[in-house]
Amino acid sequence: MNPLELTLGIMTAVGGFVDISELVFAAKAGSKFGYALIWVFALSTIGIIVFSEMCGRVAATAKQPVFSLMRHRLGLKLGLATLAASFVANLITCAAELGGVALVINYLTGAPYMLMAVVLTLLIVLSIWVLPFQWIERTYGLLGLFMITFAAALVAIHPPWGHIAGGFVPQVPHGLSKKELLTFGYFVVAIVSAVMFPYEVYFYSSGGIEEGWGPKDVLTNRLTALIGMGLGSTLAISILANSAQMFEPANVDPAIPGSAALQAAIPFGKWGLILALMGMFFAVAGAAVETCLANAYSIAQFFGWVWGRHKKPWEAPRFTITWIAIFAIALAIVLTGIDVMTLVEFAILFSILVLPLTYLPLLLLANDRKYMREYVNGALAKALGWFYFAVITLAALAALPLYLLTSGGNG
Amino acid sequence: MRPDSPIKLVSELLDLPLLDVEGDYCGVVDDVEFKGGPGKELELKALLVGPGAYRTRLPRWGMWFVTKLAGDRVARVPIDKVRSVSSAVHLECAARDLGLHKSEAAAAKWLPRWGAL
Numbered sequence: 001m002n003p004l005e006l007t008l009g010i011m012t013a014v015g016g017f018v019d020i021s022e023l024v025f026a027a028k029a030g031s032k033f034g035y036a037l038i039w040v041f042a043l044s045t046i047g048i049i050v051f052s053e054m055c056g057r058v059a060a061t062a063k064q065p066v067f068s069l070m071r072h073r074l075g076l077k078l079g080l081a082t083l084a085a086s087f088v089a090n091l092i093t094c095a096a097e098l099g100g101v102a103l104v105i106n107y108l109t110g111a112p113y114m115l116m117a118v119v120l121t122l123l124i125v126l127s128i129w130v131l132p133f134q135w136i137e138r139t140y141g142l143l144g145l146f147m148i149t150f151a152a153a154l155v156a157i158h159p160p161w162g163h164i165a166g167g168f169v170p171q172v173p174h175g176l177s178k179k180e181l182l183t184f185g186y187f188v189v190a191i192v193s194a195v196m197f198p199y200e201v202y203f204y205s206s207g208g209i210e211e212g213w214g215p216k217d218v219l220t221n222r223l224t225a226l227i228g229m230g231l232g233s234t235l236a237i238s239i240l241a242n243s244a245q246m247f248e249p250a251n252v253d254p255a256i257p258g259s260a261a262l263q264a265a266i267p268f269g270k271w272g273l274i275l276a277l278m279g280m281f282f283a284v285a286g287a288a289v290e291t292c293l294a295n296a297y298s299i300a301q302f303f304g305w306v307w308g309r310h311k312k313p314w315e316a317p318r319f320t321i322t323w324i325a326i327f328a329i330a331l332a333i334v335l336t337g338i339d340v341m342t343l344v345e346f347a348i349l350f351s352i353l354v355l356p357l358t359y360l361p362l363l364l365l366a367n368d369r370k371y372m373r374e375y376v377n378g379a380l381a382k383a384l385g386w387f388y389f390a391v392i393t394l395a396a397l398a399a400l401p402l403y404l405l406t407s408g409g410n411g
Numbered sequence: 412m413r414p415d416s417p418i419k420l421v422s423e424l425l426d427l428p429l430l431d432v433e434g435d436y437c438g439v440v441d442d443v444e445f446k447g448g449p450g451k452e453l454e455l456k457a458l459l460v461g462p463g464a465y466r467t468r469l470p471r472w473g474m475w476f477v478t479k480l481a482g483d484r485v486a487r488v489p490i491d492k493v494r495s496v497s498s499a500v501h502l503e504c505a506a507r508d509l510g511l512h513k514s515e516a517a518a519a520k521w522l523p524r525w526g527a528l
Binding site for chain 1: 425426427428429435436437438439441460465468469473498499514515518519521522523524526527528
C-alpha cells in the first residue's frame with residue numbers, strides 16, 4: 001500500500017462526495033428542520049461506505065465490475081430492466097449536475113445559463129477525452145476540496161456544537177403537524193437517496209478496475225471508502241448545520257442551489273463566497289463526470305464491450321460514443337429549460353426506486369464464497385449489508401407516496 | 412474450471428462476459444448451442460454472442476426493440492476456443508479471429524485518433 005496513493009485516494013473521495021442533490025437537500029434540511037436530520041446523513045453515509053467497500057472488494061477480487069456480475073446473477077430480462085431503470089436515474093442525475101455547474105458559473109460570472117451549460121458540457125467532454133482515468137478522478141476530486149470552505153464557515157460562526165452532536169441521535173422533532181411530519185419523512189427518503197445514489201457504486205467499482213485493483217488493494221479500498229466518504233459526509237453535514245444556524249432563524253428557504261454558497265459569505269465575505277462556489281463547481285462537475293461514466297460503464301459492461309478510460313477513447317469506441325451520447329442527451333434535457341431543482345427532485349425519486357435492484361445483486365455476490373473466496377463478506381459486512389438493503393427498500397416503497405403527498409417536499 | 416469439466420450451464424456460463432486472449436472484453440455469453448438431442452448425449456458445441464441470440468430469451472416485443480436498436484447479428488464461439496471459465500469466459504484466441512470485433516471496429520471509424528493522453 002503506497003501512503004501517497006492512499007492519501008490522494010482519500011482526498012479524492014472527500015472532494016468528490018458532495019453532489020448537487022446533497023447540496024440542495026442539506027441546505028433545505030437545515031433550514032426546515034434545524035439539526036434534526038443530521039442522523040439521516042450519518043446513517044446513509046455508513047450505508048454508502050458499506051456498499052462501496054463491498055463493490056470495491058468485488059472488483060478487486062472477482063476482477064469483474066458490478067454490472068457484468070449483475071447480468072450474470074439477474075439474467076437477461078431482469079438485468080435489462082435494471083439497466084434501463086438505472087440508465088434513466090443516472091441520466092436525470094447527470095442532467096441535474098450539468099444544470100448545477102452552469103448555474104454556479106452563472107452566479108460567479110453572470111454569463112447566460114444556457115450558453116454556460118453548452119460550453120461547460122463541451123469542456124467536461126474534452127477533459128474526459130484528453131485525460132486518463134486517474135487524472136480525471138483526481139482533478140475533479142482534489143479541486144472539489146474547496147468545499148472545505150463550508151466546514152471552515154461552520155467553525156467560524158461558533159455553532160452550538162452540543163445541538164449538532166444531538167442531531168446524530170435518530171429522532172423525529174416534536175410538535176410537527178401531520179403535513180410537516182410527511183415533509184420530514186420525504187426529506188429522510190431524499191437524503192438516503194442523495195447519499196446512496198446508485199451511480200456512486202457503479203463508478204467506484206469500475207474505477208477500481210480502471211486502476212487495476214487486485215486482492216492486495218482490499219485494504220486501500222476499505223480505508224478509502226471508510227475515511228474518504230466519512231470525511232466527505234462531514235462537508236454535507238456542515239452545509240446542513242450552517243443552514244440550521246444561519247437560515248432557519250431567519251426563515252430563509254434555500255430555494256436555489258446557490259443559496260448554500262451564502263453560508264461561506266456570511267463569515268468570510270466575498271472570498272468565502274468565491275471559494276464556496278469554486279468548491280461547488282468542481283464537486284458538481286465531478287459528479288456530472290461520474291454519473292455519465294457510470295451510465296456508460298453499465299451499458300458497456302452489460303453487453304460485454306471494451307470499456308474504460310485507462311484505454312485511449314478510440315480503443316474502446318462503443319464505450320466512448322456512449323458517454324459522449326449520454327452527455328449530449330443530458331445537455332438536451334437541460335436546454336429544454338427545465339428547472340435544476342425539478343431535475344434534482346426527479347433524480348432523487350428515480351434513484352431511490354432503483355437502489356434496491358442495484359444493491360441486491362451486489363450483496364448476493366459479495367456473500368458468495370465461490371466468487372469471493374477468502375474475501376467473502378464477514379458477519380459484520382453481511383449484517384450491515386442486509387440492514388441497509390432493508391433501509392433502502394423501505395425508502396423506495398415510501399418515496400413515491402411521500403413525493404406526491406408533499407409535492408416534492410414543498411409542503 | 413476447464414471447458415470440458417461438467418458445469419451447470421445456466422447458472423455458471425450464461426451471461427458471463429467474454430475476454431479474448433489479449434484480455435479485452437468481446438461480448439457476453441448470450442446463448443449456448445448443443446450437439447445431440449432427445450435420447451442422445453448432450454454436448455456443448457458453441458457459445459452464441461450478439462443481440463440475435465436474445466431471440467429465445469426475450470418476449471417478442473423486447474426482441475423487436477433490440478433488433479431495431481442493435482441489429483440481430485450472432486457470432487459463434489466454438490467451445491474448443493474457450494481456455495477457462497471463472498467470473499468471465501477466457502478465450503484462447505483474439506476477438507477478431509472469431510468475428511467478435513466487428514461492432515467495435517465499425518464504431519471506431521466514427522472517432523478521431525488523436526488528443527488523448
